Amino acid sequence: MRTTQLYAPTLRETPAEAEVMSHQLLLRAGMIRKAAGGVYTYLPLAWRVLRKIETIIREEMDVAGGQELSMPIIQPAELWHETGRWDIFGEEMFRLKDRHDRSFCLGPTHEEMITSLIRNEVRSYRQLPLLLYQIQNKYRDEIRPRFGLMRGREFIMKDLYSFDKDEAGLDVSYKKMYDAYTNIFTRCGLVFRPVEADGGSIGGGFTHEFTVLADSGESEIVYCSKCDYAANVEKAELKASVQENIAEELPLKLVDTPDMKTIEAVTDFMGMDSTQSIKAVAFQNEKDEVILAFVRGDHDVNDVKLQNAVGAVTLRMADEAAIKAVGGVPGFMSPIGLTKDAKVVVDLSVMEMTNAIGGANQIDKHYCNMNPKRDFTDYLVTDLRLMCEGDPCPHCGAPVKMTRGIEAGQVFKLGTKYSESLKATFLDENGREKPLVMGCYGIGVSRTMAAAIEQNNDEYGIVWPAAIAPYQVVVIPVNAKNTEQFSIAETLYQELQAAKVEVVLDDRKERAGVKFKDADLIGYPIRITVGPKSVEEDSIEIKIRRSGEVFTYGKVDYLENVL
Numbered sequence: 001m002r003t004t005q006l007y008a009p010t011l012r013e014t015p016a017e018a019e020v021m022s023h024q025l026l027l028r029a030g031m032i033r034k035a036a037g038g039v040y041t042y043l044p045l046a047w048r049v050l051r052k053i054e055t056i057i058r059e060e061m062d063v064a065g066g067q068e069l070s071m072p073i074i075q076p077a078e079l080w081h082e083t084g085r086w087d088i089f090g091e092e093m094f095r096l097k098d099r100h101d102r103s104f105c106l107g108p109t110h111e112e113m114i115t116s117l118i119r120n121e122v123r124s125y126r127q128l129p130l131l132l133y134q135i136q137n138k139y140r141d142e143i144r145p146r147f148g149l150m151r152g153r154e155f156i157m158k159d160l161y162s163f164d165k166d167e168a169g170l171d172v173s174y175k176k177m178y179d180a181y182t183n184i185f186t187r188c189g190l191v192f193r194p195v196e197a198d199g200g201s202i203g204g205g206f207t208h209e210f211t212v213l214a215d216s217g218e219s220e221i222v223y224c225s226k227c228d229y230a231a232n233v234e235k236a237e238l239k240a241s242v243q244e245n246i247a248e249e250l251p252l253k254l255v256d257t258p259d260m261k262t263i264e265a266v267t268d269f270m271g272m273d274s275t276q277s278i279k280a281v282a283f284q285n286e287k288d289e290v291i292l293a294f295v296r297g298d299h300d301v302n303d304v305k306l307q308n309a310v311g312a313v314t315l316r317m318a319d320e321a322a323i324k325a326v327g328g329v330p331g332f333m334s335p336i337g338l339t340k341d342a343k344v345v346v347d348l349s350v351m352e353m354t355n356a357i358g359g360a361n362q363i364d365k366h367y368c369n370m371n372p373k374r375d376f377t378d379y380l381v382t383d384l385r386l387m388c389e390g391d392p393c394p395h396c397g398a399p400v401k402m403t404r405g406i407e408a409g410q411v412f413k414l415g416t417k418y419s420e421s422l423k424a425t426f427l428d429e430n431g432r433e434k435p436l437v438m439g440c441y442g443i444g445v446s447r448t449m450a451a452a453i454e455q456n457n458d459e460y461g462i463v464w465p466a467a468i469a470p471y472q473v474v475v476i477p478v479n480a481k482n483t484e485q486f487s488i489a490e491t492l493y494q495e496l497q498a499a500k501v502e503v504v505l506d507d508r509k510e511r512a513g514v515k516f517k518d519a520d521l522i523g524y525p526i527r528i529t530v531g532p533k534s535v536e537e538d539s540i541e542i543k544i545r546r547s548g549e550v551f552t553y554g555k556v557d558y559l560e561n562v563l
């Protein structure tokens with residue numbers, strides 16, 4: 001590829017709408033362009049990266065026994081009524097009607113579609129196990145599409161579904177996928193952790209998320225440095241008694257009461273009428289957590305004890321860097337809280353910020369469980385709180401650590417939830433009719449590309465892991481007007497192509513500085529510079545993007561011995 005022909009319109013300035021690095025760099029490197037909120041065009045460089053990730057995924061899925069197919073994006077509502085998910089999915093589902101007034105959705109996921117496909121075809125245990133997958137666009141009308149490809153409304157997903165005759169079979173399929181995912185993220189050159197996760201709305205039980213570690217990630221994870229325990233915070237729960245002790249034993253000091261907006265949001269959320277006379281008093285404990293206690297209006301605020309509060313919420317200070325990364329105001333507090341009675345409340349006024357910091361699921365879960373408007377009589381989580389840094393590991397007791405990451409994939413044991421509602425059964429060895437035992441396994445392909453950038457970038461641009469770089473090498477003639485330099489670069493380019501190296505020749509008549517900047521921004525793993533010395537001494541300069549190391553080689557020597 002020649003740069004003069006490559007459609008990669010790079011930008012010098014950081015686009016104002018892009019908050020996180022991957023979004024900024026994908027725009028600046030001329031890799032994506034926005035079509036609508038959460039909907040993007042992938043330009044040629046991005047498409048190459050995506051295809052490389054897909055190739056790695058395909059290879060590992062196929063090795064694990066998966067068979068690729070392609071299902072429709074448009075799905076009839078009737079299918080979703082059968083499982084009840086037409087109503088459950090809510091506003092995240094894109095819905096449409098045809099000219100006959102029939103309802104459809106744009107597939108947010110494909111459990112219904114695949115189960116209905118095989119329910120009429122798979123009849124015998126002899127046809128099992130069956131592992132079917134596709135790589136395709138998914139559609140979710142996310143409440144807050146943002147961070148570029150990280151949380152899109154149209155995005156690329158690989159989804160595989162496993163069908164087994166029993167739990168033991170599912171265990172085998174699950175293990176195969178778990179191992180395949182480990183291989184995929186390792187081959188993509190990413191630092192990641194499989195973590196135990198919460199079942200959430202998809203149903204079923206046992207699940208792991210594959211989290212690509214990055215400070216900007218929406219997932220907060222807990223892991224043990226002594227053993228292999230790792231879980232996301234929604235899953236990592238402690239008994240409330242621990243929290244109760246904190247409330248009772250630590251000395252509390254009165255601090256400034258938060259502003260009315262915060263108080264109103266919290267009282268509203270807790271189902272208290274803030275127009276009734278309610279006062280809020282703030283305490284701070286030794287852990288620098290602020291405890292917001294609500295008392296009746298006639299109460300003397302100088303004599304407030306947690307015990308006589310009508311409600312209270314512990315506000316944990318959010319990490320300053322993380323707040324800034326999402327454009328929040330440092331000093332504001334994370335609104336996940338827990339009362340002495342283990343009432344968990346969420347402050348809606350700062351929900352947006354926490355959604356970015358604390359992880360979307362975390363909020364979703366609390367929101368669903370506790371929003372009194374949806375679920376009025378029972379908004380208490382009675383005995384749980386989220387685990388914090390330093391709490392004992394549930395496996396070995398060592399203090400746990402916390403870090404952030406991006407959910408790039410998830411493996412899930414569904415069991416018979418979908419096969420039962422969709423009546424997908426088979427006959428076992430004894431001729432008995434049984435529901436198929438299922439698993440589902442997703443990888444966000446476009447999110448993985450973004451996650452790779454979040455994890456691999458510096459002040460100059462993207463630093464692609466070699467396995468998924470759009471091209472491996474860029475050849476830059478320092479002075480393109482110098483015909484001798486240019487012809488050496490041209491020859492080198494052709495020789496590299498002949499050697500099946502993915503190479504770009506920067507043949508623009510631009511200053512060297514401009515070309516170097518673009519090379520760093522796009523993040524080619526290797527830069528070859530052809531300058532005056534190449535003409536005088538037949539030597540070329542090799543720069544490694546990741547380490548910044550520079551080597552000088554004789555040209556022939558490089559082609560014959562290094563490549």
Ligand code: ATP
Nearest residue numbers: 149150151152155157407408409410442443444447
């Ligand atoms: P999240 O918790 O971030 O909303 P999810 O748990 O809803 O993700 P899954 O249903 O597990 O997502 O889908 C499988 C994979 O698809 C995810 O692990 C993620 O990599 C990717 N994915 C999900 N939603 C999006 C999105 N809005 N944009 C890009 N990728 C996504």
Ligand code: MG
Nearest residue numbers: 209361407410
């Ligand atoms: Mg999730």
Ligand code: MG
Nearest residue numbers: 140142360361
């Ligand atoms: Mg989601």
Ligand code: MG
Nearest residue numbers: 209407409410
């Ligand atoms: Mg998930």
